[in-house]
Amino acid sequence: MFEATEEFLQGGAGNLFVRAWRPAAAPRAVVAICHGFNAHSGMYAWCGGQFAKKGIATCALVWIETRLSG
Numbered sequence: 001m002f003e004a005t006e007e008f009l010q011g012g013a014g015n016l017f018v019r020a021w022r023p024a025a026a027p028r029a030v031v032a033i034c035h036g037f038n039a040h041s042g043m044y045a046w047c048g049g050q051f052a053k054k055g056i057a058t059c060a061l062v063w064i065e066t067r068l069s070g
Helices: 043-054
Strands: 005-011 014-021 031-033 056-064
Touching: 014 043, 031 043, 043 056
Parallel strands: 031 056
Antiparallel strands: 005 014, 014 056
16 A cells, blocks of 8 residues: 655645645546545545555645635
8 A cells, every 4th residue: 555645835815734645656637636625635545555566656635724814
């Protein structure tokens, strides 16, 4: 099983949390997972590991709202 890396990317409109599964060698493709409501990137661990085994990098993105509304 491939271990995921986790990082926060900061931007002007908010932050992204990225969980990624990367193959050992240079990837031959990249898959971006943008999950829906009531889901989280950890739910895709098996899928990300399987893609990485096949040489495909997989990134699951989570939008983290930092602005206050209202």
